[in-house]
Amino acid sequence: MKENASSIDKGVTIASVLCCAVFIVATLISPDAVKGLFDKLFKFFIDNFGWSYLLVVASFVVFCFGIAFSKFGSVKLGKDEDEPEFSLPAWFSMLFAAGMGIGLVFWGVAEPVYHFAGPPFAEAKTAQAGADAMRTTFFHWGLHPWACYAVVAMLLAYSHFRKGNPCQLSWILEPLIGKERVKGLMGRSIDTLAIVVTLFGVATSLGLGAMQVCTGLSKLFGIPNTVTVSILVIVVVTVLYIISAVSGVDKGIKLLSNTNMIMAFGLLVLMLFNGPTVYILKFLIESLGNYAQNIIWLSFFMDTTGGVAKHAGYEWIGAWTVFYWAWWLTWAPFVGAFIARISKGRTIKEFVMGALLAPTLLCAIWFSIMGGTAIHMELADPSVGIADATFKDVTTAIFVMFDHFPMGFFLSLMSMIIVCIFFITSADSATYVVGVMSSGGDLNPKNSLKIFWGLLCSTIAAMLLLTGGLKAIQTVSFVVSFPFMILMVFMIVAFLRSLASERV
Template identity: 80%
Template sequence: MTTQSNTIDKGITITSVLCCAAFIVATMISPEGVKGLFDTLFKFFINNFGWTYLLCVAAFVLFCFVMAFSRYGNIKLGKDDETPEFTLMAWFSMLFAAGMGIGLVFWGVAEPIYHFAGPPFAEPKTPQAAADAMRTVFFHWGLHPWACYAVVAMLLAYSHFRKGNPALLSYILKPLIGIDGVKGIIGKSIDTLAVVVTLFGVATSLGLGAMQVSTGLNKLYGIPNSTTVSIIIIVVVTVLYIISAVTGVSKGIKILSNINMVLAFGLMLLMLFIGPTIYILQTLLESLGNYFQNIVWLSFFMDTTGGVEKHAGYDWVGAWTVFYWAWWLTWAPFVGAFIARISRGRTIREFVLGALLAPTLLCAIWFSILGGSAISLELANGAVGIADATFKDVTTAIFVLFDNVPMGGLMSLLSMIIVSIFFVTSADSATYVVGMMSSGGSLDPKNGLKIFWGLLCSTIAAMLLVAGGLKAIQTVSFVVSFPFMILMVVMIIAFLRNIREEPGI
C-alpha cells in the first residue's frame, strides 16, 4: 500500500483557508447582502435543477444495493486477508454519531410536528397528517442520506485500502483522468472543494447545536438564551473535541461514540416506557410499512402540478426534500471519508447493509419515540402547545415535549449532554477528515493541523452567530452541493471502470 508522507498540502490548505476567510469577511460586512445573494442562487438551483437532486440521490440508493447484491458484493474494502479494524458495535456507533449527530436531537420532535401541523397532503393535526408526517420523516432520514455517505465511503475505501492510493477523493478519478490529472489542477480542485464543503457544513451544524444547548440551559437553569452564551458553548466544546481529536480515532471518537450510543438508547427507552408506549410501537411498525410502500413514489415526487404547494402555501418539495438532499450532500465528503476510514476489511455487501439498513432502522426508532410521543400528545390534547412552540422557535420543540411528560427535567438534561457529545464527535471526525485531506491523504494527520482546522471551523460557526448569517452560509453549502453531487456521479463511473478489473470478475 502507498505510504502517505503526512506532509501538509500547502496548495489545498491555503486555497481552502482563503475561501473560508472570504465568506467570513463578506458575511461580517453585509450578512443580509450575502444572505440575499445566496438565497437567490439557491432558489435558482431549486427551480432549475431540483429534479437532478432527486434523480441522483435515488440513483445513489440503487447503486449501493446493486453493488451489495451483485458479484462485486464479496470484494473487500481492503486486501483479501484483512479483517475489520473495529467491532460491529463500535463501527455502528461511530458511523451513526458522525453521520447524524446533532440533527437527530434538533429535528427529533421538530420535523414530525412540522409535517403534522403543516402537512403537504392532509388536513393539519389529523390522524392522516400524523401518518403522513412519520412516513415523510422516515424518508428524509432513511436510506437516501445514508446512501450519499455510503457512496463516498465505498469508493474512497476501495481506492485507498484495496488499490493502495492516497486517501483522497481525487484519486478515485484516476481511472478516468490519469495520475497527471489527479496531481494537477483538477485533482487539487476536487480535494479543495471537499475541504471547503466539509468546513461550512460542519460549522453550520455547530451553530445549530450551540443554539439548542443554549435553549436547554435557559429552560433548565434560567441562563440567558443569547448569542454570547452560544459562543461560550462553542468555545467549551471546541476544547473538548480538540482533546478528543488529538487522541486519535481508536480512542477519542470511539469512546465518545460508544458513550453517546448508550445515552441515546437510555433516553429512547426512558421515553418509550413513560410515553405512549403502544402508540409508539404501532407508529414504528405502521410507518416503516408506509415508508417502504411509498419509497419509489417519494423518491421522484416533484409536485409538478403544484397541488401540494397550493395546499401547504409554499414550495414544500424544495423546502424539505430537495433541501435535505442538498444538506446531506454537503456532509457527504467528510462523513463518507470518515466512514471509509473505519470500514477497512469489510466486504462491499457487509458495508452497504450495515451502513444503510442499521442506521435507517435506528433513525426510525428515534423519530417514532420522540416524534410519535409529541404527535400523540397533540392528537390527544392540542393545548400542550408543542406545535405552536416549534413554529416559533425550532430549538424548543424537544424541550416542550419533555415539559409534558414525567421526568422531563432529567430528559432535557440528558438530551443536552447527547447534543454536546454529538457536537464533539461530529466536529472531531470532521477535523480528522479535513486534516487527512489537506495532508496528502494521511491516515494520521498531524495534531497541529487537526487543531488548526478545528479552530477555523469553530471560528466560522461563532462568527456566523455574531453576524446573523448562519442561514446564508447554509445556502452556500447547498449551492456547493450541486457540483459535488455531479462529481459523485463521475466518481461512480471511475469506480465501475476500476472494479471491473478485479481478478475473477
Template identity: 50%
Template sequence: MKGKDNSVFLISLIVVFSISLWGILAPEGFGQVANGLFAFLTDKFGWFYLLAMFFFVIFMFGIAVSKFGQIRLGDDDSKPEYSYISWFAMLFSAGMGIGLVFWGVAEPLNHFMAPMNMEAGTSEAANFAIYTSFFHWGIHPWANYSVIALALAYMQFRKGKPGLISSIFIPLLGEEKVKGPIGKTIDILAIFATVAGVATSLGLGVLQINGGLNYLFGIPINTTVSIIIIVIVTVLFMISAVSGLDKGIKILSNANVGIAALLMIIALIVGPTVMILNSLTNGLGMYLGNIIQESMKLEPFGDNSWFGGWRIFYWAWWIAWAPFVGVFIARISKGRTIREFIIGVTLVPALGSFVWFAIFGTIGINLGPEIASEAIQVTETAFFVVMKHVPYGNLISMIAVILLGTFFVTSADSATFVLGMLSSNGDLNPSTQKKIIWGAIQSLMAFSLMMAGGLSVLQIASIAAAFPFAIVMVFACFSLLKALREDSVSAEESSKRIAS
C-alpha cells in the first residue's frame, strides 16, 4: 500500500516541478504551446464544453428528483458531520473563494464596456453584464463540481472505497483496473489540475491583495511585497491545514461567510439599494428564462471569439477545478442524502454568487462608463478603483482585503488537504508531512510563475490539460448511475426478503 502511495506522490511531484520549471525557464515557449493548445480546443471543441456542462446540470437535477435522491451518503443511519452553516461555508470557500472578490466588479464592468452584439455603456449592456455574470458563476459550475463530489462521496462513504478520483470508476471498470495504471493516471491528472488551478488563483490573490494595500495605504506593488504576502499567508494556511478540518478550515470558512455577508450588507446600504434589488430581480428572471438557450449558445456562422474568451474559458476553468473542489466537498458531505447534497451544493452557493454580482456589479455600472473604463484597465485593482467613488469605500476596501486573505488561506488549506488525500491513497486524514510539502509547493509555484509572468499562461495550460477531465467526468456520471441502480436493486431485494 505504501509503495502505491509513493508512486502517485512522486510522479505527481515530478510532473508539477517539470511544468513549473518549463514555465519559469522558458515562459515564451511554454506560453506559445499553452495558448496554441487552448485556442485549438476552444475553436474545435467549444460545442463539447457547452454540451458537457449542460449535461452535468441536467444529470444532477435528474438524480435529485429521482428515487435515488433519498439514498444517504454513508450508512442508512449516518448523520452529517457538520452543521448546514459550516458545510455551506466550507464548500463555498473552496469552490469560489478569491475568484468572487477578483471578478465581482471586474467581470460585470468588462461586459458593460464590451457587450456582445450591442452598444457599450447602455442600459441594455448593463442588463447583459449582470445576467452574463450570473450565468458564468451560477448553477453550471456547481453542478460540474457536484459530478465528482457526489460520485466520490457515494463511493467513499456508502461503499467504503478510498477517497481517490479513480474510485469513482470502480462500477464501470472494476476494482483491479482502477488499482492499476488507469487509476493512477486519473489520480495524477487530478493532482496536476489541483496544483495548477490553485497556484494560479493564489498568484492572482497575491496581486489583488497587493493592489488593495497599494490603494489603501500606498504600499508599493513590487516583488518584495509579494514575497512578504506569500510568506505570511503560507504560514497561516499551513497552520490551518495542519490543524485539520474541524479546527482551522472549518473556523476560517465560517469567518469567510461572516466577512462576505458583512461586506455585502454594507455595500447594499451605501450603494444604490433599489437599483441593486431591481438588478438582482431582473438578472434572476433573465437567467431562469434563458438557461437552456444560453447553455448551448454559439455563433456557428459568425465570430465565436467572445464565447471562447469568456464562456468556454470559464467552463474549461471550472472543469479544471472540479477534481480539487469535488474531492473536498465529498470529504465534508458524509451523512447527507443525495437530494440534500445536490440542492445544497448547486442552488445555495449559486444564489450567493447572484447576490454578490448584483451588489458589486450594479455599484460599478451605476458610476458610469468613464469609471468603468478606468476600473477594467487592471483587473486586480478594479474593485478598489470602484470603491474609491462609494461612501465608506475605504472601509469596504479594507474588509475586502481581509476577505481576500481569509479566502486565500481557505482555498490553499483546502487544496493542501485534498492533495494530501490524493497522494496518500485517499486517506481521509493525510499526514502533516504531506500537507506541508504540498503547501510549500503550491506557494513556490504561484510565486515562481508570478515572477516569470506566467500566471495567465499557467491558467490556460491547466485548462487545456483539463480537457481530458471533461471526458472523464461524463463517464463518472454513468459510473455513478450504474452504482446507484445496483444499490437500489439490492435495497428492493432486501425489503422483499424482510416482507416475506
C-alpha cells in the first residue's frame, strides 16, 4: 500500500513512547509490585478526588446543552459553506461504534444484574432493586459519558475545520495560551498527554474485550480461560485492526461500523422477540422516566455519610460511578478526535443533539433488552444463576443468560463476533487518532505509524491483564484521566473565548 507523505512529530512521539515504556518494563520486571501500587493508587483517587469527577463531568453535560441552545448553536463545525461528509446513519454508526463498543456487550447483562443482586439502595433481588439497577445503568451509560466525548469532539472540530488549526488538542488552547506556547513545550506536553491517555484508555477496553472473548471461547469450545489465551486473543485481533486501520476511514472503519451496527441490531431484535417483549418495553419506558427524574440527584450523589457503602459492603460510588467517569475521560481524547474527524459541516446544535441524545437512547434500549431480560428471568426463577455467575466472574453474565435460550450457542457466538468487531473498530479509530496526533495534526498519518501505535496499545492491554485484570484497568483509568479532565476545563474556556468572536 502506498505510504502517504505526512511527517512524524518526533518529540511528541518519543515522549509518549517513553511514558508507555516505563509502565510496560515495570510490569515485565515485577507485575506484583505494579499490582500493589495500583491498589494504593485506586484507594487514593477514590478517597481524595472522587468528588471532582462528579462535579466536572456534570458540568460537561450542562455546557453541551447550554452551548447548543445558545445563539452559537447555529455555528458550523467547519466553514459556513461546508456540508456533512457522511450521511446521518453512517455518522451515527461510526461514532457509536467508536464510543461504546466493547463495553456494551461486556456490561450489557453484567451491570444491571450486579446492581440487582447487590444493590446500593434497595433490598437485593427485589422488584425495587431491578428498577434501581436499570436507572443506575442508564445513568452510567447515558448523557454523561457522551458529554465527555462531545466536549473534545466539538472543540477540536471547531478549532480544526472552522479556524484552520492543526488537528491537535493543543491548538484548542491557542486562544488562551497563544501560538508560541502551543508550538513550544506546553503544546508538546498537552499532545503527549492526549496520546498517553488515548493509548491507555483504548488498552483498558482491549483488555475487557479479550477477557470477554476468552470466556466465550471457554464456554462454547472448551478453550482454557486463562490470561495467556486472553493475550493470544489480543494478538489475533491486533493483526485484524491494523489491516483495517491502514485501509482508511472511508473503507475499513466505515464498513466495519456499519456491519457491526447491523449485527448488534439483529441481536437486539432476536432478544426482544424471544424474550419477555412486553416486560422489556415497559421496563424501558419506566426506566427512562426514572433516569430523567433522578439525573440531577445521581449526578452529585457522593454517599458522604457512607450509608450506601455500608449497605453494599464496599465503596460503591468509587467502584462504579467515579470509575465510569474516569473511564469515559480516558476515552475522550480518541473518541472525541475521531468524532471530530467525521463531524465536519454539522452545526453545533445538530452535533450535540446527535452525539448526546441518540446514543443515550440506543444505550437505554440495549440495556433494557439485555439487562431487562436477565432481571426478569432472575425475578421469575432465581435458580437460573445469572446473578451468582456475575458475582463470580462478570465476563460470564451474558453467556449464562444465553444458555437459557433455544439458540443459546448461536447467540453467544454472535455476541463474540460483535465484541471482536467492536474490538477492531475501537482500536482502529484509536490508531488513526494517535497517528494524527503524532503527525502534527495531519489527517492522513503514515500507515507505518498507525501500525506502531496499534502494537504499542495492544502491548499495554496485555500488561494490564498481567497486573490484575479489571482492577488494574480501573486504576489506570484514574491515574491518566485526572490530568486530562483538568485540561478539558481549560479547553472549554479557550473555546468560549474563541467563540465570542463569531458573528451570529
